[in-house]
Amino acid sequence: MTEFTTLEVDDRGDRVVVTLNRPAQRNAINAEMIAELHTVCARIEADPKLLLLTGNGDHFAGGADIGQLRARTRDDALAGINRTLFDRIGRLPLPTVAAVSGFALGGGAELSYACDIRVATTTAKFGNPEPGLGIMAAAGASYRLPQLVGTSVAKQVLLGGRILDADSALRAGLVIDVVEPGTHVAAAHQLLDRIALSAPLALRLTKAIVDAPGSHPFADDIAQAVLFETEDKHDRMTAFLEKKK
Incomplete structure (x- = not known):
C-alpha cells in the first residue's frame, strides 16, 4: 500500500x-x-x-x-x-x-x-x-x-x-x-x-465483554445467546462430536 x-x-x-x-x-x-x-x-x-x-x-x-x-x-x-x-x-x-x-x-x-x-x-x-x-x-x-x-x-x-x-x-x-x-x-x-482458528464472532464478543468495565453477567448471557443461535457454533460443535466418534 x-x-x-x-x-x-x-x-x-x-x-x-x-x-x-x-x-x-x-x-x-x-x-x-x-x-x-x-x-x-x-x-x-x-x-x-x-x-x-x-x-x-x-x-x-x-x-x-x-x-x-x-x-x-x-x-x-x-x-x-x-x-x-x-x-x-x-x-x-x-x-x-x-x-x-x-x-x-x-x-x-x-x-x-x-x-x-x-x-x-x-x-x-x-x-x-x-x-x-x-x-x-x-x-x-x-x-x-x-x-x-x-x-x-x-x-x-x-x-x-x-x-x-x-x-x-x-x-x-x-x-x-x-x-x-x-x-x-x-x-x-x-x-x-x-x-x-476460533469463530470470528465469538472472538469479537469475547473481546467486547472482557474490555467492558465492571461486572456484566447479563451482557455475558446475551452475547452467549447470540452465539448459541449461529450456524458457525452448530457446525463447529457437530464437527467436534463427529471427530470424537
Missing part, C-alpha cells in the same frame, strides 16, 4: 500486518504516523481482521517524536491526539498482537499496551519516562498498565521510572512469550494462526 510513508501495511486476508517504518528515528511516533494509523483503523473497522503490529529494525517504537511533542500546547493535550488513536486501536473488533523488540518506551509503550497481547524478544524494554520530560504518560498508560500488570508494578514504571526488561515483563504478565530477536514476528503470526 504505497500511500503510507511511515508504515508498511500488508493485508494478508485474515489479518493486517502493520510495521512502524521510521527505523532511523527508532520508529518514533509522529503526527503523520498517527494519521496513517487512523487510516488503518478505519479499514479494519469497516472490514474486521486480526492485527499484527511491529516495528522495522531493532526497536518497536522509542516513543513519541520529541520535537513535535515539545511544540504541543494545552489545546493539543485536551484533544488527546495520541490517546484517541490508541483507544481506537484498543477498540478494534478482533484481537490485536504487538510483536515487540528493543525499545517500547513512552508513546511506543502505550501503543503496545493498547494491543490485546504482546510478544517480546529478549531485547525488549518497556517503560514510561515521561515525567523526566516534564509530562505524564497520558495516552492510556494510566488506565491500561494497572490492568495489565497491577497497580504496584504500574506505579514502579510510571512513577519510579522502572524499565521492564523482557523477563520482568513476562513475570508481570505484560507479554505472553519471550523469543529470540528476529523471531518475534513469526511467533506473533503463530499466535494469530491459533486465534484465527
Whole structure:
C-alpha cells in the first residue's frame, strides 16, 4: 500500500500486518504516523481482521517524536491526539498482537499496551519516562498498565521510572512469550494462526465483554445467546462430536 510513508501495511486476508517504518528515528511516533494509523483503523473497522503490529529494525517504537511533542500546547493535550488513536486501536473488533523488540518506551509503550497481547524478544524494554520530560504518560498508560500488570508494578514504571526488561515483563504478565530477536514476528503470526482458528464472532464478543468495565453477567448471557443461535457454533460443535466418534 504505497500511500503510507511511515508504515508498511500488508493485508494478508485474515489479518493486517502493520510495521512502524521510521527505523532511523527508532520508529518514533509522529503526527503523520498517527494519521496513517487512523487510516488503518478505519479499514479494519469497516472490514474486521486480526492485527499484527511491529516495528522495522531493532526497536518497536522509542516513543513519541520529541520535537513535535515539545511544540504541543494545552489545546493539543485536551484533544488527546495520541490517546484517541490508541483507544481506537484498543477498540478494534478482533484481537490485536504487538510483536515487540528493543525499545517500547513512552508513546511506543502505550501503543503496545493498547494491543490485546504482546510478544517480546529478549531485547525488549518497556517503560514510561515521561515525567523526566516534564509530562505524564497520558495516552492510556494510566488506565491500561494497572490492568495489565497491577497497580504496584504500574506505579514502579510510571512513577519510579522502572524499565521492564523482557523477563520482568513476562513475570508481570505484560507479554505472553519471550523469543529470540528476529523471531518475534513469526511467533506473533503463530499466535494469530491459533486465534484465527476460533469463530470470528465469538472472538469479537469475547473481546467486547472482557474490555467492558465492571461486572456484566447479563451482557455475558446475551452475547452467549447470540452465539448459541449461529450456524458457525452448530457446525463447529457437530464437527467436534463427529471427530470424537
